[in-house]
Amino acid sequence: MSLSVGPGEVVGLLGPNGAGKTTLVKLLVGLARPDSGEGLVLGAPLGDPRARREVGYLPEMFRYQPWLTAGEVLRLHTQLSGLPKPERGREAHRVLALVGLAERAGDRVGSFSKGMQQRLGLAVALVGSPRLLLLDEPTSALDPTGRADVRRLVEECKAAGTTVLLNSHLLSEVERSCDRVVVLQRGRVIADGPLGSWLGSDTVRVVLEQRAKPFIAALSVIGQAVAHGHELIVPSLEVSLVPEVVNRLVAAGARVVSVEPGRVSLEDKLLELLARGEEEERE
Amino acid sequence: MSNVLVFARLTLVEAGRRKVIWALAGLAVVIIGLSTWGFARLPAVHAFGADLSTADAHLATAQLLAFVLFAQSFVGALGMSFVATPTIAGELESGIALGILARPIRRAEVLIGKWIGLACLSTGYMVLVGGAEIAAAEAGTGYRVPQPATAVALLAFQSIALLTLALLLSTLLSPLAAGVAAVGVFGTAWVAGLVGDIGLTVHDSSVAEVGTVDHLLLPTDGLWQGVMHALDQTGLVSSFSDHLIGNPFFQGTGLTAAYLVWAVGWVVAVLFATQMRFSRLEP
Numbered sequence: 367m368s369l370s371v372g373p374g375e376v377v378g379l380l381g382p383n384g385a386g387k388t389t390l391v392k393l394l395v396g397l398a399r400p401d402s403g404e405g406l407v408l409g410a411p412l413g414d415p416r417a418r419r420e421v422g423y424l425p426e427m428f429r430y431q432p433w434l435t436a437g438e439v440l441r442l443h444t445q446l447s448g449l450p451k452p453e454r455g456r457e458a459h460r461v462l463a464l465v466g467l468a469e470r471a472g473d474r475v476g477s478f479s480k481g482m483q484q485r486l487g488l489a490v491a492l493v494g495s496p497r498l499l500l501l502d503e504p505t506s507a508l509d510p511t512g513r514a515d516v517r518r519l520v521e522e523c524k525a526a527g528t529t530v531l532l533n534s535h536l537l538s539e540v541e542r543s544c545d546r547v548v549v550l551q552r553g554r555v556i557a558d559g560p561l562g563s564w565l566g567s568d569t570v571r572v573v574l575e576q577r578a579k580p581f582i583a584a585l586s587v588i589g590q591a592v593a594h595g596h597e598l599i600v601p602s603l604e605v606s607l608v609p610e611v612v613n614r615l616v617a618a619g620a621r622v623v624s625v626e627p628g629r630v631s632l633e634d635k636l637l638e639l640l641a642r643g644e645e646e647e648r649e
Numbered sequence: 650m651s652n653v654l655v656f657a658r659l660t661l662v663e664a665g666r667r668k669v670i671w672a673l674a675g676l677a678v679v680i681i682g683l684s685t686w687g688f689a690r691l692p693a694v695h696a697f698g699a700d701l702s703t704a705d706a707h708l709a710t711a712q713l714l715a716f717v718l719f720a721q722s723f724v725g726a727l728g729m730s731f732v733a734t735p736t737i738a739g740e741l742e743s744g745i746a747l748g749i750l751a752r753p754i755r756r757a758e759v760l761i762g763k764w765i766g767l768a769c770l771s772t773g774y775m776v777l778v779g780g781a782e783i784a785a786a787e788a789g790t791g792y793r794v795p796q797p798a799t800a801v802a803l804l805a806f807q808s809i810a811l812l813t814l815a816l817l818l819s820t821l822l823s824p825l826a827a828g829v830a831a832v833g834v835f836g837t838a839w840v841a842g843l844v845g846d847i848g849l850t851v852h853d854s855s856v857a858e859v860g861t862v863d864h865l866l867l868p869t870d871g872l873w874q875g876v877m878h879a880l881d882q883t884g885l886v887s888s889f890s891d892h893l894i895g896n897p898f899f900q901g902t903g904l905t906a907a908y909l910v911w912a913v914g915w916v917v918a919v920l921f922a923t924q925m926r927f928s929r930l931e932p
Contacts, residue, residue, distance in 0.1 A: 395751040398931045415753040423751040427744035431659075433666035445655055446752040490748055 367403075367555055369548060371531065373497075376524050378544035378561070379533040380636055385550040387533045388426055391500050394531075395423045408498060419448065422496035426503045426533070428487035432476030436467055436486055439475060440493065447494045461489040464519065480507040488519065499523055502533045517543055537632045547632070549639050556643040564635045569628055570608055572598045575621035584618035585611060592638045596623075599634055652754050656762025657769065664732060664770055673728050677721070677778045684717040684782055688789025710792035714782060715880055718804065721778045722873065725808045729771045730831035733815035736763050737927060738824040746932040756928050764816060764920060771808040779804045783880075800879035803904075807872040810912065811835050813919045814867065820926040838863055842870030868912040875904035 367390070371377050379387045392398040393405065396413045410417035430439045440458035449457055462468045465485040470478070475486065484507040491499060501520075505513045513536075520543045523530055534540055540547065540561075547564065549557040574581065578593035585591045588611060591600045600611060605627050612622055664670050691713070692706055701709065737760075740746040750756065779801035783794050794800060811831060818827035845860010864871030 392931065397747065397750055399929070415755060417753075418751060419753040421751070423748070425744060425747035425751075427747065429744040430748060431663070431745060433663055442655070442659070443748070443752065446652065446749070446754055448753060487748070 367550075367553060369555055369558070371529060373529055374524070374527045375546055376520060376530040376532065376544045378540035378547045379531060379550065380537070380540065380547060380632075381550035382640060384552075386553040387550055388502055389553075390550070391423070391502050391531065391533060394498075394500060395421060420494070420497040422491035422493065422499045424484075424487045424491040424501045424504050426506070428484060430475045430483060430486055430490070432474065435472050435474055436462060436478070436489075437471035439486065440471075440489060443490050443493045449494055457493060461492045464492060465489045466515065481509060481512055484508055485512065485515075488516065492519070492523075495526070495528075497528060499528050499530045500533075501530065503535065504532070505534065505536055505539055513539065537636065541632045549636060549643075551640060551643045552647070554643075557639045561632070564632065568603055568605060569634060570600045570603050570605075570611060571626040571628060572600070572611065572615065573623040573626075574598065574615070575623055581615055581618055581620050584614045584620070588614070592634075592641050594637060594641075599638065601634065601638060652758040653762040653765065656759050657766040660736065660763050660766025661770060663736075664766075669728065669732050670770070673724070673774050676724050677774065677781075680717065680721060680724070681778060681781045681785065684713070685785040685789065687713060687717075688786050691790050706790055707792045710786050710790040711881060714786045714792070714794070715877055717782050718779060718800075718876065718880070719873070721782065722775070722804055722807060722876075725771060725774050725778075725804075726811050726835050726869075727832055728774070729767065729808055729812040730815045730835070731828045732770070733767050733812045734819040734822075734827035734831065735824040736767070736819065737816060737923075738819040738822065738827055741930060741932045742824065744932070750932060757924050760816070760920075760924050760927050764813065767812045767816075768809050771812055772805040775805040775808055776801055794880050796879035800876050803872050803875045803879060806912065807869050807876070810868050810872065810916055813916050813923070817919050817923040817926070820923055820930060834867060835869055838867040838870045839873070842874065864908070865911065868908075868915050871904065871908060872912060878903040 367386070369390075379390065381387050389398060393400055393412055394407050395418055396415070400412060405412040407417040408420055410419075431442075434442070437458055440462060441454055444454040444457050459468065459471070462471050465488045467482065467485055467489060470482070475483065478486065484504070488501075488504060491501065501516075505516050508516065517539070520530055520532065530543075532540060532544055544561055547557070547559065547561050548555055572578075574596050576596070578596055578598040581598060582591050582593055585598070585600060588607060589600045589603050591598050593599075598615075603611070608625060608627060612625060615622055688710065691710060692701065694701055694706075694709075740749070749759065780797070783797045783800065786792050786794070814834065815827060815831035818830050821827070822830060841863035842860050845857050845863060848854070848856025848859060860870075864874075
């Protein structure tokens with residue numbers, strides 16, 4: 367894997383389960399050791415505590431000391447992150463207010479719902495206004511309001527010049543928050559580019575009565591179609607060519623259920639990239 | 650406050666908030682209350698229709714005191730094993746460690762801080778219950794322990810040795826398995842020490858060596874023998890020595906300085922091994 371993220375970028379990390387997204391994040395914060403290779407985080411080598419001085423991290427499997435209050439958890443992290451004593455109380459209050467938990471500072475974490483614990487995790491990640499923010503599935507336990515809050519926080523971090531690495535299965539979150547996307551598959555970077563270049567082109571989604579994969583070849587002269595179950599997606603296709611697509615499929619023996627012209631979504635693009643990655647690996 | 654002290658304090662706060670301290674205090678009060686009543690009743694006991702002589706009463710007190718302190722040390726060992734093991738294995742398993750270890754700190758600071766917190770807890774418990782039992786024995790029967798400070802210090806040392814082993818086990822096994830293993834090893838070491846004493850009684854050097862090897866591999870029973878010697882009134886063993894050799898609650902000879910150095914070295918070596926293992930664990 368070779369990857370470089372510049373200052374102020376908001377990068378979405380995508381890939382199927384087991385692709386290595388969480389392992390990559392753990393390597394960056396020194397929770398895992400690389401078998402080989404090297405990396406730098408804000409100029410310091412991987413694993414060096416200095417590398418974590420200005421890094422905020424929200425783990426996927428977040429859990430905080432249930433016997434402490436939210437305020438105590440935050441004060442602990444302000445202390446461990448090296449903030450001077452006079453600033454700790456103020457910083458703890460600031461980040462709790464950012465995630466909407468200021469009123470619950472005196473409550474034990476054990477009494478918090480999962481969503482509230484995730485908010486607390488976000489507050490922990492934001493302690494000391496880090497230069498690099500690593501968010502591993504930051505909205506998995508949040509309701510729609512909470513998700514909107516996370517988007518707002520990411521926007522604010524971006525405006526403040528913070529680099530954000532967002533690892534999420536919720537592609538709509540990535541679409542809304544990130545300006546660059548990196549796709550991982552089995553520990554390799556299979557795609558890396560600005561989000562804008564991936565979205566917005568015309569596409570056609572054809573639903574068949576049969577499984578779609580055998581009919582990819584029928585469309586080879588028109589475009590590189592991707593099959594998912596009974597669906598065929600033909601990217602970068604002009605709408606005027608839609609009747610031609612249907613004719614070729616029917617001629618090949620397919621029974622067409624529906625045809626939906628549309629625009630490429632991140633999900634379409636991701637599925638296409640993963641399917642291509644699988645094929646390349648097989649070859 | 651250095652990070653080591655932060656984790657030592659956090660460990661004590663956890664023990665307090667999770668009611669470990671109260672559970673240990675409750676058990677201590679019950680055992681101290683019952684033994685105080687027993688010591689107070691002892692001088693009035695009739696043996697074979699006659700009053701106990703002073704020598705018999707002192708012998709019985711010394712025996713009872715040793716037995717009660719063994720019960721207290723067992724409660725302490727059990728408590729410390731089940732408090733120490735979740736502190737590493739439990740936090741790694743639950744995800745609490747993720748947020749903490751991603752901070753710009755060294756894992757050795759976390760481990761040593763937790764060890765100091767647990768050592769304070771176990772020392773506090775042993776000093777309190779050991780001191781109370783020795784005072785109760787003197788108040789009830791007039792039996793004065795020759796080296797009370799040494800007895801209490803060795804009790805605390807025994808407990809620290811076991812909790813250090815429990816920490817090592819918690820980097821190798823799940824929290825529950827590590828707790829069970831630590832208590833099991835403690836009990837096995839005590840039985841092996843007993844076998845060694847039987848070897849001494851029957852003058853079988855190969856059986857006696859079982860005790861020697863046991864004391865070297867895990868110093869808890871060796872330190873317990875030191876406690877027994879410190880509790881014994883001068884002359885008590887010499888007047889009854891033929892009957893008392895092989896009795897696990899009497900020990901004729903004290904610990905050598907070399908053995909104490911070995912025991913301290915053992916604790917440092919086990920703590921070092923724990924750190925080596927902990928530094929490689931991926932939460």
